[in-house]
Every structure is written in structure tokens, then in C-alpha cells.
Amino acid sequence: xxxxxLVSSFWRDMDAQKWDNLQSYFEPNxxxxxxxxxxxxxxxxxxxxxxxxxGNWNITVKRIEQMGNLIISVVFVQLSxxxxxxxxxxxxxxxxxxxxxxxxxxxxxGEPPAWRQxxxxx
Amino acid sequence: xxxxxLVSSFWRDMDAQKWDNLQSYFEPNxxxxxxxxxxxxxxxxxxxxxxxxxGNWNITVKRIEQMGNLIISVVFVQLSxxxxxxxxxxxxxxxxxxxxxxxxxxxxxGEPPAWRQxxxxx
Numbered sequence: 001x002x003x004x005x006l007v008s009s010f011w012r013d014m015d016a017q018k019w020d021n022l023q024s025y026f027e028p029n030x031x032x033x034x035x036x037x038x039x040x041x042x043x044x045x046x047x048x049x050x051x052x053x054x055g056n057w058n059i060t061v062k063r064i065e066q067m068g069n070l071i072i073s074v075v076f077v078q079l080s081x082x083x084x085x086x087x088x089x090x091x092x093x094x095x096x097x098x099x100x101x102x103x104x105x106x107x108x109x110g111e112p113p114a115w116r117q118x119x120x121x122x
Numbered sequence: 123x124x125x126x127x128l129v130s131s132f133w134r135d136m137d138a139q140k141w142d143n144l145q146s147y148f149e150p151n152x153x154x155x156x157x158x159x160x161x162x163x164x165x166x167x168x169x170x171x172x173x174x175x176x177g178n179w180n181i182t183v184k185r186i187e188q189m190g191n192l193i194i195s196v197v198f199v200q201l202s203x204x205x206x207x208x209x210x211x212x213x214x215x216x217x218x219x220x221x222x223x224x225x226x227x228x229x230x231x232g233e234p235p236a237w238r239q240x241x242x243x244x
Contacts, residue, residue: 035196036209037234049238063213067189074157074227087158087227089211091185105196105209107229112159116171 003094004064007071010099014050015059022047026099033103046102056080062087069094076109085109125216126186129193132221137181141173148221155225168224178202184209191216198231207231 001009006025013021023043032046033039041049056079063074071092078085086106093101111117123131128147135143145165154168155161163171178201185196193214200207208228215223233239 034234036229036231037238038231039234039238052237054237065189065192065194067187070187072187072194087229089227105211105227105229107158107209107227109158109160112156112161115174115176116159116161 003069003071003092003097004066006097006099007064007073007090007092008061011059011061011073011075015057017050017056019047019051022050026102027095030098030100030102032101034106035103036106055082123219125191125193125214125219126188128216128219128221129186129195129212129214130183133181133183133195133197136172137179139172139178141169144169144172148224149217152220152222152224154223156228157225158228177204 010022010025013025026043026046028043030043032041032043034041058078058080060076060078061073062076063072065072071094073090073092075088075090076085077088086109088107089105091101091103092099132144132147135147148165148168150165152165154163154165156163180200180202182198182200183195184198185194187194193216195212195214197210197212198207199210208231210229211227213223213225214221
């Protein structure tokens, strides 16, 4: 698989919650950063934190861009049975056909704040 | 200015709230999408909505990546005088040395949820 295909495959495994598959995508010393909460995980920690994540979800890949050894993906994550969803923009750094680093930016999906509810104002 | 420099200059003007400068970065028919709130703006609407945004802010550019006619930036936005901050990942599509499209993903900066407060669990 090329790098874009590896990222697609990673998100399919994340969507299916196949935790046992996750480690194989990463270099052993890779570090994963969740920038919005300033959390940093090793690969085993990242596998564990995903396994512990409450509930189930449905992940849709919206976009995958490549620049050399960097892949940037955009995914939409809908939590099952809840009116809660997120976007995640992920920066995958590649070495040896594995992720040597991953930095993610997570945002809530929801209504605009009250002052923007009527687009007629703009 | 090259495309990366144009994006840096755009964020400097956004940081300084120089609204009169914003329009010149965009192609006239450009569309701006805020994906998390599913809002879409024309260029004049985008200028207005930024002008109407409550309060002031300080913007720090964390990362700028280029792939052909696409520039992807990551910025950190700290609202002045408030304990509130955001990340924004922005996808700038270029034509004729102007932004022909802009899609942004905004996320809150804050503490991890309670179930992740102790990293010792992972």
C-alpha cells in the first residue's frame, strides 16, 4: 500500500475499532499529539486511549492530501446514538512506510453561536 | 509574494484586524466554508463576519504546508482577556495568486475530559 492507502486503511480500522491492528501502522518510537488538549501519547498509550474512548462511532474520510512524506487527512466522526460529532485534521509523518509521528486537531461539530444564527447579518 | 508568504500575510492582517485588507487576498467568487458549523460565506460576508466577531484575539501561525496550488495552515487563536483559545486548520486553494476557496476546521483548546485527566491510565 502507498502512504495514502495506509492512511485510508488506518481510518477503516479506527472506524471498525480494530485495536489490535493499530500498532502496526506506527514506528515503535512514534509520538501522537492531540493538540487541542495538549495530550501526548506513545503508540501503546494511543491504542489504549482509543480503546477506552466511551461509546462507538462512525468515521467518514472527507479528504486526504499528500506532500512528500506528509499525509494530511480530514475525517468526520459521528458518535453512535448521540447528537455529537467531530472533525479531525490529522498530520501523518511517514518513515519506512509507517507513521513516525501524528498530530491531530479535533473540533466539535454543531450550530453556530447565537450571534451568527442569522446569516442575513453578513 | 509566493503562496506561503500570502498566507502568512493574510494571518498577520487577521491578527491585526485589518479588515480593509482581507478582500484583496481572495478571488471575487471565492467561497469560505467553516466546516464545524456548516457555515458558508462569500468574500464580503467573510470580511463582515470577522469584523463582527466579539472581542480581540492574538493569532500565532504554527505550521504552513504547500502542495501545488493548495496551502494548509495551522494557527492558534487566543481570545484577549479571556481564558478561551482555538486551533484552526485552513485549506487555501489558489488561483491567479489569490485564494479561490478556503475551508477551515476550528477546534476549542482546553483540558482533556475527565476520563483522560490522569494519563497514568493509558
